[in-house]
Amino acid sequence: MNFDDYRGVWVFIEEKDGNVAQVSLELLGAAKLLADKRKTRVAGVLIGENVSRLAQTAFEYGADLVYVYDDPIYRFYRTETYMRALLACVEKHKPEILLYGATSTGKDLASAVATDLPTGLTADTTQLDVEEDTGLLLASRPAFGGNIMATILCKKYRPQMATVRPKVMKALTRNTDRKGELVEESIPIKEADIRTKVLEIVRTTTQRVRIDEADVIVAGGKGLGGPAGFQVIHQLAETLGAAVGASRDVVEAGWIGHHHQVGQTGVTVTPKIYFAIGISGAIQHLVGMQNASLIIAINKDAGAPIFQSSHYGIVGDALTIVPMLNEAFKTALGRKEEVNAGKV
Numbered sequence: 380m381n382f383d384d385y386r387g388v389w390v391f392i393e394e395k396d397g398n399v400a401q402v403s404l405e406l407l408g409a410a411k412l413l414a415d416k417r418k419t420r421v422a423g424v425l426i427g428e429n430v431s432r433l434a435q436t437a438f439e440y441g442a443d444l445v446y447v448y449d450d451p452i453y454r455f456y457r458t459e460t461y462m463r464a465l466l467a468c469v470e471k472h473k474p475e476i477l478l479y480g481a482t483s484t485g486k487d488l489a490s491a492v493a494t495d496l497p498t499g500l501t502a503d504t505t506q507l508d509v510e511e512d513t514g515l516l517l518a519s520r521p522a523f524g525g526n527i528m529a530t531i532l533c534k535k536y537r538p539q540m541a542t543v544r545p546k547v548m549k550a551l552t553r554n555t556d557r558k559g560e561l562v563e564e565s566i567p568i569k570e571a572d573i574r575t576k577v578l579e580i581v582r583t584t585t586q587r588v589r590i591d592e593a594d595v596i597v598a599g600g601k602g603l604g605g606p607a608g609f610q611v612i613h614q615l616a617e618t619l620g621a622a623v624g625a626s627r628d629v630v631e632a633g634w635i636g637h638h639h640q641v642g643q644t645g646v647t648v649t650p651k652i653y654f655a656i657g658i659s660g661a662i663q664h665l666v667g668m669q670n671a672s673l674i675i676a677i678n679k680d681a682g683a684p685i686f687q688s689s690h691y692g693i694v695g696d697a698l699t700i701v702p703m704l705n706e707a708f709k710t711a712l713g714r715k716e717e718v719n720a721g722k723v
């Protein structure tokens with residue numbers, strides 16, 4: 380198989396609230412390591428309305444060039460418009476590797492592109508490497524319920540594509556002096572040809588602090604006994620200004636929504652502090668939180684596996700301990716505020 384025409388490591392640059400999404404910055408960092416091994420360049424693909432200015436951010440985080448599709452038709456993410464633009468870009472410039480963030484947009488777009496291109500897609504990867512001589516992407520992800528890491532290769536087709544979980548790759552340090560090449564691209568596409576219309580954007584406000592962006596997460600599991608017991612998690616999170624996380628069993632029981640689920644089939648998080656309360660520590664949960672800087676577990680079973688992955692552990696009934704902790708934090712934080720306000 381001759382893939383000489385296929386060069387470069389690409390990243391689909393996702394826009395979020397007018398900025399480049401954090402996961403895209405992380406992927407540019409990962410792409411740079413792969414591209415250096417392959418002695419090739421890092422390119423970004425940016426699609427949207429008024430997004431050209433974001434190319435400079437991509438350069439500062441490692442992109443050598445950015446292909447830009449800037450048109451009002453891309454104002455809102457729609458599978459069809461973004462897929463058409465990206466397919467055209469891939470067919471024209473032929474990347475050897477194409478990475479997407481495993482966000483709802485990235486997953487949707489990657490799978491749509493993969494259905495059209497004669498190539499595969501490795502979903503939800505957590506490690507990337509490349510064989511320097513063959514150029515084969517080594518895309519690894521948890522498999523068989525998280526018990527093993529599977530490394531998936533795409534030997535016969537190009538580009539090699541993968542979605543990558545947010546927060547697992549490291550963004551490069553921003554270099555504001557770094558410049559790159561902006562390549563303006565366009566395809567003939569008319570609104571009348573697009574089957575999907577965006578009528579309204581409804582933002583959900585249920586999640587006070589997003590778990591993938593939180594510095595502190597208070598997560599609860601089945602050990603809280605039910606939705607009433609789970610309230611102690613919300614109360615502690617409220618006091619600490621933390622996000623609320625949950626195990627899958629809790630989500631499946633309907634105590635809280637899926638976007639709070641931490642783990643293999645939920646969100647990967649890397650907060651500074653992670654409280655695992657009434658959570659047993661199944662491998663599928665651990666893969667989503669084990670990179671937290673500080674893990675504090677509360678469980679009534681001293682033999683619970685979560686204690687093996689924790690920095691601090693408290694053995695006892697969470698329904699007694701958590702309210703006590705909450706009161707202690709309230710007192711300590713209240714006192715800090717008084718000190719800051721000069722009252723003490």
Ligand SMILES: Cc1cc2nc3c(=O)[nH]c(=O)nc-3n(C[C@H](O)[C@H](O)[C@H](O)COP(=O)(O)OP(=O)(O)OC[C@H]3O[C@@H](n4cnc5c(N)ncnc54)[C@H](O)[C@@H]3O)c2cc1C
Nearest residue numbers: 600601602626627642643644645657658659663664679697
């Ligand atoms: C393919 C696959 C994907 C999965 N993906 C995920 C995922 O993304 N995230 C996830 O979390 N799970 C996932 N799971 C499920 C996972 O295997 C576990 O079943 C789940 O994490 C267990 O949730 P839990 O810890 O809340 O409940 P349990 O395992 O039932 O643990 C409850 C814990 O609470 C303790 N406890 C009980 N009462 C108290 C009390 N009063 N005070 C203190 N502690 C108490 C118990 O000792 C126990 O350790 C997945 C499973 C599969 C097969």
